[in-house]
Each structure stands twice: as C-alpha cells, then as structure tokens.
Amino acid sequence: MTNEISLLKPLGYQRKNSCGYCKSATGSSSFYISCDNMRVDHYQELMDRGWRRSGTLYYKPDLPRSCCPHYTIRVRIQVEERPTSAPESMERFRTRTGISATSCHTVSSKEKRRTRDKFELLTAVHKAEYDHVKRPVSKRTGQPIEPAHRFEVSLEGDGFSKEKYGVFIKYQVEIHKDPISRWGEKAFKRFLCSGLDRKILKIDGKTLKLGSYHQCYRLDGKLVAVAVLDLLPHAVSSVYLFHDPEYQQWDFGKMSALREIALALEAKYEYYYMGYYIHSCIKMRYKGTFSPSYLLDPESLEWCLFDENYRHELDKRTYVSLSHDRIYGPPGEHIKEHSDQASALPAANANARDAPETTKERSDTYDDDQDLEFDDAPSDEEDAEIPEGSLFDYDIPGVLTKEEVKGLDLDHWRLLVRNALVELEDLRGWEDWKIDDPGSIKGIAAEMIAATGPELLQNSALVLF
Template sequence: MSPSCYQALVDRSWRRSGTLLYRPNQRDACCPHYTLRVDSTRFRPTRDQRQSINRFNRFVIGDVYAKEAARRHPKSREQARKRDTEFHLTERIHESESQSLNQPPEPAHSFDVTLELDDFTEEKYVVYENYQRIVHQEPREEISRSGFTKFLCNSPLRRQVLEMPDGREKRLGSYHQCYRLDGRLVAIGVLDLLPHAVSAVYFLYHESIHNWSPGKLGALREIALALEGGYRWWYPGFYIHTCPKMRYKMDYSPQQILNPDSMEWVEVSDEVLAKFDGHGYLDFSSTGRNQATNPKQNQAYGSMDIDHESEDGESYSGSDEEYISLLDSNMPGLPPMAEVVSYDYDNIPVRLGTGIFAAVDVFQWQTEDEDIRHGLGPRGQLAQMAAAAGLDLMPQLCLDIKRA
C-alpha cells in the first residue's frame, strides 16, 4: 500500500495493527474511538514536558561535562540569555545527542537516536520482550519473536523518498525510531511516515529507563520529527475518552479531532472535551449532543482496540462480535447507499494466483443490486470494502483472493 493511500484511510478513521487495517464503528461502540492529530507548527510544550526533556538531557550530559564544556566552549552572553529564556523543541530535543555535543570533554553517557527500517533484529526483540513482560506483565511464554514481527515489523506500507522544495529528502513508509543509551538499544518508536503525518503506531522501552518518562520523551521527539521533516501533523493514535490511560494524549496541543460523520477536523477545546463527559457517541453538530447508542458501558478496557502505546503502557487487543454487514450497520461517514449501489464493481482488479483480472470475470455475478444492499455475495463484500474505504480510493485498491 502506498503511504498516500494509507494517509487517506487514516483521515477516515482507519488505523493499522501490523498488516491488519481496521476502522471502528464509533456510533455502535461502548467506548468510541476518535482519531487525533497535533499541529507541530503550533505546538508549545508544557512546563512539565520541558522539564522532562531538560532532566533527561542533564542526566546524559552529566555535571562534570556541563562544567568543563562551559569552560572550553563558552557561550556568548546573548546565547546564554536565549538558552535560559527560550525553549525551542527542535533544538532542545537534540541537545544531549552525541552528534550535538562538543567533545572533548566526554559526557556522562552517549545518547543516539536513529531512524531505521522496520525489520526484525534480535536487539529490538530484547527490548520488546522486556517491555511486554515487565510493563504489560505478559507471561513469558506468550511473548514470541513471531508475535513481535507480525505486530511491529514488516509493515504493508511501501517505502518512498520524496524531494521537498528546499531540496531535503522526505522519507515515507514504516520505520523504527531507535534510541540507544551508551550503545544499548533502550527504546523504539514504531512510526508510519505519511505525506502529511508522523503516525505513532507503538512505543516500547526497556524497564531500565522507566524513571526518565520515556513515553513522554518519545512523543515530544515524534512531534519534533513532524516539524523538522515537513510532515506537520503528529497522529498519536485513537483517543477513547472513557479510558484513563489515554488521557495523556490531551497533554499535547493544539489538537484536532476527526468528526466521523463528516470526516472533517474539529479543533479540540475545553467545550469539546466537556461534551465527551456525556459518554456514548459524540455528535459534532451544532447541538453538541452525546448519543449513548450502546448500553455496554461497563466493558473492560482490556477488550478495546488500542493501537498506540501510552506513557503508562497500553496494548492492542480485540474481541469477536456477531457479524453484521457494514451496509446494515449505522457506521458514521459512509457514502450514500445510492452511490454504493451504482458503483462499477465489475472492473475492480482482483489478484488471483499470478494474474490480475476484472472482478466480473472472476466472480461472474448477476447485475441485480440486492446483494449489494445487504452485503451478500462477492459484490456485497466489495461494496462493504468500497463503503468503508471510500469510493474515491477504490481505483487504488486491488482485492487479493489469496489473502482475503
């Protein structure tokens, strides 16, 4: 899948977990999922966030280095004043990296951050195993290399490199942002780099750095990447207002939330957050009504679809439910039924074996539209896919029979 195609899906309430792409039905959920994004060009870190960066930088650099570096490489009075009175995220976030420090003298620790391919390595698995076992308290026998690979490696997104107007390269696709302290991998941010987004998939870290607020530092670095890399927006994953572990996402502002009905972005304000307190599905119309359309308010958080790691730790899980055709559901944001029925499904490309064929030649269906309206048969299945993804995206999609 191209990064631009996935960008369009993310902007329609889709997310991915490994190779699985999914979109929740917010209107029929006990705990509706909403897509968030942060504008990196307008982001200003809070006092607590600034303190977290400064505290970690002091730990890496050390008092001895700070004093000796001040003697060997003194700042001008203006530089010192600016450093004390101004906080620039893209400067401060890199301050303790090895390549940013004047040497000699030697800092207390070496710290390096690199953007690497999302391939499996034993070094990465060690961090994953420790994180799942210690933070999530998963039994050792349930943690595996194959699970790590399936969940966080080998993304379906194709990697691309674009040239920006200023001549810089802009990487697209899935990557692992790797954090190394004294040469040892201690944290990994799993990222989807899209044309207009740094989309956070998961964040994991070794227990040894827990006291340094790694989740917070990772989020701030990803926002800095969105700003420096020309992506602008940082997507922290779904937000579920009734899940306490997701409240941290509101600490990064200004934020926008995706209206599932219109697929338009709404500025998050105190007024909008207050409306969430009504629980149920939030109607973003002028009435601002909350619609509690599903009575299952006491469902455990462990059965919700959670795709992005919080500062305290969350994990993705799902539960099976009785099958209902998407076209018979009340999912918000679907195209009108008339457009779904009239769409030309005959020429949708279908991969079968080593060849690609028109759907009408593979399935040999009839022309009646009953199957489409009720989501039955091959045409009905294709109609559900088209309605969920968006009719305008269908020319970019191909049905793979082997994978279906």
C-alpha cells in the same frame, strides 16, 4: 504489476466481550481488513477515516458500540506552535539521564538570558544527543572533553534483531504483565516488523522517506527504547513504543512524542498522528497537551480542534460527534432515531450518545496505573461476530451509505484471480448481484469500499482467497 497495488482481503466485523482499558465486560467492536502490501497513500487515507494498523491487520473501532471510544488524534506541525508540555518533559528527561550538554560545559550568563523565556523545540529535543553535545576543549590535554554518557537516536528500517526483541520481551512482561509464551519471535515480527514498504520520494519539491521505520534510542551503545513509526505522504504516525523497564523513569511516552514531532518538523511533514485518544484513560491525557491538536469527528470525518469545549463534552459523555450535535443538538434535546435493524447490531454502548455515566466518573473508577498505550487490535484468526444482513442496514459512523456507494465506479474495481487481475464487471452474474447482498461479490466489494472510502478504488484489488 500487483506489487504496485494494495491487495485487500474482505472486511470483517469483530465483537469483543472484554476491554483492555476500562477492565469492563461490556466490550468493544471493530472493523478489520488484512493487507500484506498496503500502499502508503492508501494508509494515509485510511487513517483519515479512523483506521490504524497492527502489523498487516488494519482496524477501525465502531465508536458508539464500544465502551471506551477510540478517537484519532493528530498534531499540526507549525513552527509558530509548540507542544505545551514540551519544556517540562524535556527538562525532566535531561535531569534524569544526566547527559545534557551542560554536563560537560558551563552555560554562559548570556546564553541563559537568551533562552530564559524561549522554548525552541529542535534545540531542546537534540540537546542531550551525542552529536549535538558541545565539547569544551581541555586546557590540560587540548582535547575535547567527552560527556559522561553517550545518548544517540537513529532512524532504521523496521527489520528484526535479537536486540530489539530482547527489549520488547522485557517491556511486555514487566510493564504489561504478558506471559513470555505470548510473544515468540514470529509474533514480534508479525506485530512490529511487517509494516509498509520503505521508499524515498520527492513530493512537492520535498524529499520524503516513506514506509515503516524503527526509531532506536541507545545509551552508551545499549538499546533502551524503540519507537515504531509509519512515515506517510503528509504525516509521521506513531505505531508503538517499547522500552527497557530499567529506564521507565525517563517518561519515554512524552519524550519520544517530542522527538517524533521534531522529526516531522525537520522533514517537513504536515502532521503528527499520535494513534488513538481515549478520554477515560488517564495515561492518554498527555496526548491532548500538544497544541494545536485535532480529533477526527467519527461521523463527518472532519478534523476538529481539541480545545476546552471539546474536552468538556468528553467529560460528560463517552461518545461525541460535534457534527452530530450541530445537526441534531446535544443529547437530551434531540436524539437521532435509529431503525429496528440498527439497534440490533451488537452494541457495547448502544446508547452512547446519551450515556448516563460520564467520562470523569469512568476515569475515577477504572485503574490506570499501568501504561495502556497498547492498541488492542482485532485478530483475523479469531471468530468474528458478523451482524446479520448488510452493513448498509446499520447506522455506523464514518461508513458510506448505500446511495453513496451506488454513485461509485465499482464495476471497474479489480479482483485478483489466480494471480491475474480482472474487473468486477467481467464476472458472471455481476449485473444481477445487489450491493446490499453480503453473500455476493458485489456486496462484499461494496461493504469494503463503504468502510474504507472511495480513494481505495484506485491502485488496489480485492482478494477473496
């Protein structure tokens, strides 16, 4: 019975005093929960509330209290819309690899005229792959002429292999300058091989693969890159990408994004989630070049078109909520009042709504020479800085208020006790506990649902021990 529900460990809040993106000491803040068997529909709901996963750890940055706010970004998959950076990226990839279809046959003038002013995503993405390379027949032998190289892409389960681990170690050491000691096989498995359970379902007449997968890129049989993906009911979500540093010039970040958009398009997923977008990190700017892309508003949780006006606001200030601006006006015109308790919450960027330093100034200051696609999630093994009092005492974007949680059916949510599920209302003392008492089970349950959303009340249970 429990293998069909998500078993959720209590909410934590962690404050870090350093930042892997801007190198400052102001730090960041995040919520986190642990779950070893998260349902794919629950994770879809969490992502639409600003959460991401790292192995079996799920985390959501507290944007106003972080020096480099992480915005959830996604691309809507439409046939009529094409990623604006796609033609340049794919052509550069084909040129550098030298393994395009044209390496073994001459493109006719008619074909050149047909494709001159068109960009067909699926054609461009697959053009270099071995199964799609056109093989002209040799006049001398009568046999198809093989291309100079064999480039293949396959979607596999997220299991461990020595081959994947070897590429990962080279990537972390040479690109991220990590010591080898940080990444033993156990850590690699926990980080990249412990995702969502895989299954195949029919949803609305579509056959979808669901769960966590590795999309593997091989050249002449050699593994050169691995993209870690979560396939969800409505989306393809990019988790992580690592590659052999020997092939760094291939622009794997952009090229793999195009390949994953193609996967979403072919399998009829509605969206492609690109992880977090950090405007002050130059290396992440390419995520905003895919159209149409949307950022998740941290306060209203609505998806807002990421257009030039949105970029302009992010250039001026690190924390932006368009819904907040509509209600209270831009910073300087009217600033939302915070309670004394709210201002007491550990804050790296407490005045982010009217921060004097612009994003452009930050991007000019901080070193972005290295690839910083590594989302540095909190760890449940580290000491977390827990704010005093209840979560409901603080003004935190995207978290349900106490009154909103009171309107939910917490009574019939379940708790796992000695491998048995019991409803919370059956606990002795449940009626006397308060939802704003963080020391009670009712307070723990209320804070969990406030941060993760009401949808997780269904097909889940709280695990305290």
